[in-house]
Amino acid sequence: MSIIEVRDLNLFYGEHQALHHIHMDIDANSITAFIGPSGCGKSTFLRTLNRMNDMIQGVRIEGSVKVVGEDIYQTKVDVEILRKNIGMVFQQPNPFPKSIYENITFGPKLHGITDRQKLDEIVESSLKAAALWEEVKDVLKKPAYGLSGGQQQRLCIARALAVNPQILLMDEPTSALDPISTAKIEELLAELKETYTIVIVTHNMQQAARISDKTAFFLNGELVEFDSTPVIFQNPCDKRTEDYITGRFG
Ligand SMILES: Nc1ncnc2c1ncn2[C@@H]1O[C@H](COP(=O)(O)OP(=O)(O)OP(=O)(O)O)[C@@H](O)[C@H]1O
Numbered sequence: 001m002s003i004i005e006v007r008d009l010n011l012f013y014g015e016h017q018a019l020h021h022i023h024m025d026i027d028a029n030s031i032t033a034f035i036g037p038s039g040c041g042k043s044t045f046l047r048t049l050n051r052m053n054d055m056i057q058g059v060r061i062e063g064s065v066k067v068v069g070e071d072i073y074q075t076k077v078d079v080e081i082l083r084k085n086i087g088m089v090f091q092q093p094n095p096f097p098k099s100i101y102e103n104i105t106f107g108p109k110l111h112g113i114t115d116r117q118k119l120d121e122i123v124e125s126s127l128k129a130a131a132l133w134e135e136v137k138d139v140l141k142k143p144a145y146g147l148s149g150g151q152q153q154r155l156c157i158a159r160a161l162a163v164n165p166q167i168l169l170m171d172e173p174t175s176a177l178d179p180i181s182t183a184k185i186e187e188l189l190a191e192l193k194e195t196y197t198i199v200i201v202t203h204n205m206q207q208a209a210r211i212s213d214k215t216a217f218f219l220n221g222e223l224v225e226f227d228s229t230p231v232i233f234q235n236p237c238d239k240r241t242e243d244y245i246t247g248r249f250g
Pocket of ligand 1: 018037044056
């Protein structure tokens, strides 16, 4: 089942068109990877999926993005609720300068949950889902900044999960991490896709090949090819995809 349906999407930064006629269906409970050379529009496209580009001045969007059948660019859409349903994790771990506990409860509190026991439960379940609970359960009141980079990134994943999203967007979530932390996050994503739909931008083609079900190859703002990951890496249709994945450019 497609949870995200993108139709004829164009995006302009002022005069510059950064995305051209993108058409894509993203399957629920799967991992979809976006690959392509620097500047091809991967992050821009990822941000269109929860309207993060709204925050950038001069952006204009044409076409439609439907999430669970609803066009997210309709004016009646509540962007706060949209972003609760479609969480985001960035390249640099960005915990709040607060305790581990408060990082997780921030979102649920914002959405009206005040009961202490309920908040405790959310903290435990989110940290467990992000494979961080065992490492931090005795230091929940300590500052999040005291954690390692890999732990901070799992905390950011836990923070996104705490508001019970359906979709998790990840923009190069492991590129600032060491190989062991990266492997932990990759393992975690394989578990999370049972419950969530994951869309990930990665510069690391091995990572895309290891963890994703489908891969999209972008070039100059166009979606060149989108198919199951084994097809993209072993038997792509487009010469440009083949050239890129075999390292001929990019
Ligand atoms: N805030 C912005 N204002 C103007 N132009 C932008 C902005 N963000 C991105 N662009 C331009 O849009 C195009 C796509 O950029 P984008 O960051 O989406 O590519 P990317 O594939 O994610 O690149 P990278 O892999 O380097 O992160 C580039 O030409 C870039 O210069």
